Amino acid sequence: MILKLTPLILLIAAAECQFQSQDATLAMLERVNEPLFIPKCETGVMLEVPTDYLPSGYQAAAIQNQLNNRFGKRIQIPIKRIQIPDVSDLLALPRLGTFSTFVPRHRKLSARLITLFMEMRTVEDFFALAAYLRDRINPSLFVYAFSVAIMNRQDTRNVRLPPVSETFPGRYVDGSVFVRAREESYILTDSLVDMRATIEIPQDYTATQREPEHRVAYFREDLGINLHHWHWHLIYPFEGPREVVQKNRRGELFYYAHQQIIGRYDFERLCNKLPRTVRLQNFAEPIPEAYFPKLTSQIASRNWQSRPGGLRMRDINREADQLKVDIADLERWRARFLEAIERGRVESTNGTSIPLTEQNGIDILGDMMEPSQYSINPQLYGQLHNMLHVVISLIHDPDHRFLETFSVIGESSTAMRDPAFYRIHSLVNDIFNNHKQRLPRYTVQQLEFQGIQLRGIEISTRGTTQRNTFMTFWEKSTVDLSRGMDFFPRGPVFARFTHLQHLPFTLNVDVNNSGPRRQALVRVFLAPKLDERGRDMPLVEQRNMFIELDKFLFDLQPGANKIVRNSVQSTVSIPFEQTFRDLETGRPPANNTGGSDNFNFCGCGWPHHMLIPKGTVEGFPSILFVMISNAETDWTPRRNTANNVCSEAAAYCGIRGENYPDRRAMGYPFDRLPRQNAVTLQTFLTPNMGIQEVVIRFNDTVVDKTPNNGRAPRSQIWNPSNTRNPSQRPAINTQSNQNLSPNPANGRPNTNPRPNTNNRPNIPNNPNNRPNIQNQPWNSNQRPPQGGRGGPNPQTFDWQNGPRPGGRPSSPNNFFSSQGNFDRGQSQPIAFPGRTGGYGGK
Numbered sequence: 001m002i003l004k005l006t007p008l009i010l011l012i013a014a015a016e017c018q019f020q021s022q023d024a025t026l027a028m029l030e031r032v033n034e035p036l037f038i039p040k041c042e043t044g045v046m047l048e049v050p051t052d053y054l055p056s057g058y059q060a061a062a063i064q065n066q067l068n069n070r071f072g073k074r075i076q077i078p079i080k081r082i083q084i085p086d087v088s089d090l091l092a093l094p095r096l097g098t099f100s101t102f103v104p105r106h107r108k109l110s111a112r113l114i115t116l117f118m119e120m121r122t123v124e125d126f127f128a129l130a131a132y133l134r135d136r137i138n139p140s141l142f143v144y145a146f147s148v149a150i151m152n153r154q155d156t157r158n159v160r161l162p163p164v165s166e167t168f169p170g171r172y173v174d175g176s177v178f179v180r181a182r183e184e185s186y187i188l189t190d191s192l193v194d195m196r197a198t199i200e201i202p203q204d205y206t207a208t209q210r211e212p213e214h215r216v217a218y219f220r221e222d223l224g225i226n227l228h229h230w231h232w233h234l235i236y237p238f239e240g241p242r243e244v245v246q247k248n249r250r251g252e253l254f255y256y257a258h259q260q261i262i263g264r265y266d267f268e269r270l271c272n273k274l275p276r277t278v279r280l281q282n283f284a285e286p287i288p289e290a291y292f293p294k295l296t297s298q299i300a301s302r303n304w305q306s307r308p309g310g311l312r313m314r315d316i317n318r319e320a321d322q323l324k325v326d327i328a329d330l331e332r333w334r335a336r337f338l339e340a341i342e343r344g345r346v347e348s349t350n351g352t353s354i355p356l357t358e359q360n361g362i363d364i365l366g367d368m369m370e371p372s373q374y375s376i377n378p379q380l381y382g383q384l385h386n387m388l389h390v391v392i393s394l395i396h397d398p399d400h401r402f403l404e405t406f407s408v409i410g411e412s413s414t415a416m417r418d419p420a421f422y423r424i425h426s427l428v429n430d431i432f433n434n435h436k437q438r439l440p441r442y443t444v445q446q447l448e449f450q451g452i453q454l455r456g457i458e459i460s461t462r463g464t465t466q467r468n469t470f471m472t473f474w475e476k477s478t479v480d481l482s483r484g485m486d487f488f489p490r491g492p493v494f495a496r497f498t499h500l501q502h503l504p505f506t507l508n509v510d511v512n513n514s515g516p517r518r519q520a521l522v523r524v525f526l527a528p529k530l531d532e533r534g535r536d537m538p539l540v541e542q543r544n545m546f547i548e549l550d551k552f553l554f555d556l557q558p559g560a561n562k563i564v565r566n567s568v569q570s571t572v573s574i575p576f577e578q579t580f581r582d583l584e585t586g587r588p589p590a591n592n593t594g595g596s597d598n599f600n601f602c603g604c605g606w607p608h609h610m611l612i613p614k615g616t617v618e619g620f621p622s623i624l625f626v627m628i629s630n631a632e633t634d635w636t637p638r639r640n641t642a643n644n645v646c647s648e649a650a651a652y653c654g655i656r657g658e659n660y661p662d663r664r665a666m667g668y669p670f671d672r673l674p675r676q677n678a679v680t681l682q683t684f685l686t687p688n689m690g691i692q693e694v695v696i697r698f699n700d701t702v703v704d705k706t707p708n709n710g711r712a713p714r715s716q717i718w719n720p721s722n723t724r725n726p727s728q729r730p731a732i733n734t735q736s737n738q739n740l741s742p743n744p745a746n747g748r749p750n751t752n753p754r755p756n757t758n759n760r761p762n763i764p765n766n767p768n769n770r771p772n773i774q775n776q777p778w779n780s781n782q783r784p785p786q787g788g789r790g791g792p793n794p795q796t797f798d799w800q801n802g803p804r805p806g807g808r809p810s811s812p813n814n815f816f817s818s819q820g821n822f823d824r825g826q827s828q829p830i831a832f833p834g835r836t837g838g839y840g841g842k
Contacts, residue, residue, distance in 0.1 A: 020077050021159045024127050025150060027077070029167045032139040036131055048076040053132045082128045085116060090137050098297070098405040099140035100393075101238055101412060102386045105322045110145050111239030111373070113137075117149035118241050123156060143167055147234050152244045157656070164230050164413055165223055169481040171414050172223050173495055174205045175296035175303070181481065181493045198478060198494040206294050213289055213419050215272040218614070219265060220417050222499055223479070224576065224607025228652075230413035231604045232257060235653060239373045246374050248659045249666075251366025255432050256666035257652045258425050263547045265422050267528055267613045271620050271696070275532045279426035280388070283327050286310045287392070289419040293408050304414070305396050305407040313391045318400040325387050333382035334431070337368070340381070341435045349377050358439055362665070365435055369428055388424045389415065433544070441675045442668075447686045451515035452556070452628050454690035459624065461505040468694040469619070470612045474702040475501035477576065498702060502567075502612040509563040509626055509690070513556040519631040521662075522563060524550040525670070526612075529621040529693065539681050543670040546625065548572055548651055549611065551662065553631055567611065572651045574605030605649030615696025622696055623681065627669065628688045636661050 027040035027047055035058060039046050051059055093099065093109055101107050113133075120126040126149070134142055143164070150156045165172045177199050184196045206221065207214040219225065236250055266276040280287075290309035297304060315326045340346045345353045346364060354376060356364060364376060369385045371378045393410025397403075408414035415421050459468045478496045507524065525546040531537045537545070550570045554563055568575065613620070636659050654660050665671045678684035681691060 021123055021127070021156055024077050025156075025159050026162060028127075028130055028134060028146060029143060029162055032134070032143060032167060036134050046076045047079050047131055049079045049131050050081045053079065053081075053128075055135045079131045080124050080128050082125050084129065084132055087116070087133060087137075090133065090141070093138045093141055095136070095138050097138060098411075099138050099144070100390070100406055100410045101144065101233065102389045102393075102410055103321055103323055104383070104386075106141070107238050110141060110148075110237070113141065113145035114148050114237065114240040114244060117145060118153060118244065123153070126153065126156070140168075144234070148237050148240065148244060151234060151656075163227050165227060165479065166481070168413070169495075170296045171304075171408075171411070172226065172295075173481065173497075174201055174294050176294075177201060177481070177495055178296070181495075185493060193492070196493065198496045201495055201497040203474075203498040206292060211290075212274060215274060216265070216268050218498075218500055219268045219610070220419065220421075222607065222610060223497065224499070225610060226413060226416050228604065228606055229261075229416050232653065233412040235604055238371070242374075245372050248654065249363055250372070251363040251368070251370075252666055253652075253654060253660065254366040254370045255362055255429075259429050259432070259544075259667065260547055260652065261416070262422060262425050262429050263545050264610075264613065266545060267547060270528050270530075270532065271614045271616055271698075277422045277426045279430050280420070280423040281427065283313055283330055286312045287395070287420060287423075289423070291408070291418045291420070293414070293417060295408065295414070302405070305404055307392075307395060307407055307418075307420075311395050313395055314398045316391055316394055316398045318394070318398070320400055323390070325391065327391070329382060330384060330387060330391070333384040333387075334427075336381050337365075337384065337431050338434065341365070341431070341438065344438065346376050347380060349379065356435060358665075361435055361439070362432065365432060369431070385424070385428055388427075389421075392418075392420050392424070429544075436672055439672050441673050443675065444686055447669055447689070449520070449628055449630050449686075449688040451513060452520070452688040453512045453514070454509065454626060454628055454688055455512055456508075456510040457624060457626050457690050457692040458508045459505050459692070459694055460508065461503050463503045466697075468624075468692055470505060470615065470622075470694060470696045471503040471699065472612055472615050472696060473501055473503075473699040474498050475609065476702060476704045478705075496704075499609055500614055501609045501703075501705075505567045507550070507563070507565040507567075507626075509565075509628075511556060511561045511563060511628055513558055513561060515558070517558060518556055519635075520554050520556045521629045521631040521634050522550070522552050522554050522565070523625075523627040523629065523668075524548070524565075525625040525627075526694075527623050527625065529623050536680075539674050539679060539684055542623075542681065543674065546667075546670045547613075548667075551651055553635065556628075568608070570608065570611060570649070572606050572649050573608035573611045574649055575608050604653035606652055613696060615698040617698050617700065619695035619697045622694050624692045624694045625681075626690050626692075629664075634662060634664050636663055 023045050024047060027036070027045050030040045031038070034040075035055060036047050036049060037054065037058070090109060090113055093106065099106050099110075101110060116129060117126060120129055130142075130146055134146075147161055147164075150159050150161055170178070180199050188196045203218070204214065206217060209215065236247060236254065237245060239245060262277065269276060286309075287307075288309050290307055292306040293304045295304040296302070313327055317324050341356065345355045346368070348354055354364065355361075367375050368377075368381045371381075371383050371386065375381070389409055390406075391398075393406040393408075396407065407418070409418040409421055409424075459470065461469055461471050464471060476496050476498050478494050481493045481495055509522070511520075526549050527542050527546040528537060531541070549572060550565060552565065552569070552571060554561075638655065638658055638661075650661055660666075662668075674684050685691065
């Protein structure tokens with residue numbers, strides 16, 4: 001019998017003859033503690049499920065037709081009845097318990113569930129099984145396995161997952177936020193929803209500046225960084241079907257993605273006058289770093305555990321989790337790794353030796369370090385990386401005598417918040433580096449590109465006349481937490497948090513090609529110039545500090561070439577708006593294939609607002625490195641160029657269904673020791689390389705990115721008329737002045753007019769509709785007034801032509817007016833032709 005929650009005929013849009021996978025996905029992942037039959041999403045979508053799919057406590061009410069009038073008429077999506085496979089093993093994990101892919105038992109349960117999801121023959125069968133399991137099994141286990149399946153099934157490859165911060169906001173936001181949210185959500189309902197205030201999250205809510213490690217909390221606790229780490233582990237799970245787990249160069253990508261995290265973290269530490277991370281070396285010594293996350297698990301209604309400084313790792317013996325690991329195991333596994341690297345070969349399960357070659361050695365070691373089901377010999381080499389996470393996450397209750405659960409380092413979506421995460425991965429990176437140091441060093445012939453000479457590099461940053469200067473500052477952004485707030489009155493619940501940001505910049509490279517036309521691969525890296533003591537960093541150390549900023553193809557013509565690359569085009573990062581944008585408002589219909597491809601992004605990539613380290617007020621000296629290499633030998637063409645659904649960062653995430661695009665070792669040319677005579681970076685260079693000394697200048701100013709009480713995210717809608725920019729720009733309000741000439745800088749239609757938030761007619765004195773100033777692509781006076789209620793704008797800053805009335809001129813320590821509003825070139829994400837990214841291929 002099918003549960004009829006409404007007498008209304010199923011309202012499936014006429015344009016969508018296929019199953020509504022996107023709406024069903026959003027409903028599955030919203031308010032995961034609520035039963036599935038309760039309306040979800042802002043449109044009130046309901047999944048119409050068979051009665052016996054409901055939790056047992058609600059089946060009787062459904063049979064008696066008592067739920068029909070409870071929720072009124074809604075848009076419904078029918079869920080078919082299928083033969084449910086045996087899922088009794090999945091029920092063994094308590095529904096209100098904790099889940100971690102680092103725990104072997106939990107990992108096997110997730111692999112079992114992923115396999116079941118992948119084996120469903122049709123998308124309707126897949127969602128039917130998901131609907132049956134959602135309200136029965138542990139929500140964290142469900143969300144993880146369901147998300148992995150969504151990203152790997154062929155029939156859901158265009159479905160966009162919401163950020164996990166919406167599903168589990170308690171993993172990212174101070175628990176006190178929800179106390180304030182409950183009050184306003186209960187009182188300000190229905191017509192009063194728009195009066196809800198945006199909740200401010202303090203920048204320093206986990207510690208004070210008295211704690212030295214808190215100087216880099218803005219990095220560790222950044223929402224975008226932690227979402228990236230979660231999403232990366234969704235793409236590369238530990239166990240499951242072969243097509244899900246065994247992706248191209250998976251182990252090497254584990255090495256490189258985390259090596260870059262450590263490089264970036266140490267860069268930030270130097271900017272904040274902290275030494276580089278000390279690797280976790282002696283497992284018997286106390287861990288001096290403390291961490292108090294101030295987070296609450298909304299599933300179990302318990303706090304994520306804190307760790308005081310000075311605790312020691314102890315043997316773990318927790319019967320409830322079927323988890324037993326000794327510190328001696330960690331020591332033994334590390335010794336076996338180092339022995340294998342020293343011998344240059346590893347032992348497989350059948351007793352054969354496999355050499356660690358230049359081509360596949362790091363890939364083998366990566367798969368062993370984060371052991372998947374395809375590791376060479378998990379019995380011999382163990383689970384060093386995973387168990388280090390587990391042992392530290394249970395340091396407060398190793399034998400379960402206090403019935404406590406994991407701390408944040410035991411969950412991939414929160415692990416990067418803990419300072420101990422970086423000590424673990426510094427150790428892991430040191431083991432990988434032992435292998436890299438034993439590889440042959442790159443020769444000049446392996447580095448140069450015959451006939452190519454790099455003649456000059458320059459960085460120009462919008463908003464300043466200073467060349468070769470990156471500008472950073474604080475920015476406030478707003479996210480909607482309502483999707484993860486179970487049983488609350490509906491409507492948005494906005495929270496505003498502060499994060500690092502940088503001004504848009506342009507890379508200009510002058511290259512001379514003395515040969516024929518050829519395609520080049522341009523590699524861009526950034527590293528600190530000085531070490532902790534203020535001395536020039538030797539290349540043998542500096543090579544581990546080079547962070548990748550970009551990597552792209554460029555057609556070199558004979559003679560002089562000018563390469564111009566905008567920062568928003570980076571193949572390392574994805575825009576902030578892409579990570580947090582609304583997936584309901586303005587989504588193109590399912591029959592609009594091109595529009596769906598442009599609208600749906602895969603979501604994996606380093607957050608663009610964290611692309612550039614913080615720097616210092618006086619200017620942090622750094623080195624920008626650019627290398628031009630031969631794309632014919634270094635680049636792998638895509639096999640399926642027609643399918644370009646993913647349009648983001650390939651550097652850390654790979655490309656869905658494709659081989660990793662760069663044939664060279666990840667991190668090339670800095671992944672190995674420099675040749676014998678190359679002691680400094682200058683002596684390491686070949687003619688196709690170049691360096692430029694730059695500074696990163698930090699302005700300790702906070703700028704609000706989303707005024708008008710945080711309503712900007714909901715007002716962003718998909719603009720299908722902009723064929724060159726498939727990303728979410730606000731559509732031009734019909735009330736605003738559209739009689740503007742094209743932008744003379746690029747010839748494109750002028751998109752500066754913003755929505756007229758006060759809906760007044762266009763009159764000469766309306767500050768929302770001032771004409772565009774000639775040769776000024778970004779006119780900061782054309783933004784809506786603060787609060788969206790009309791009236792003149794406060795003082796603003798024009799990025800290209802200096803301050804508007806009331807503003808102050810740019811200076812080394814003041815590159816915008818700290819009291820004014822402004823528009824940036826990256827206020828909305830811009831997509832560029834030819835940009836690739838996504839998941840690792842087989």
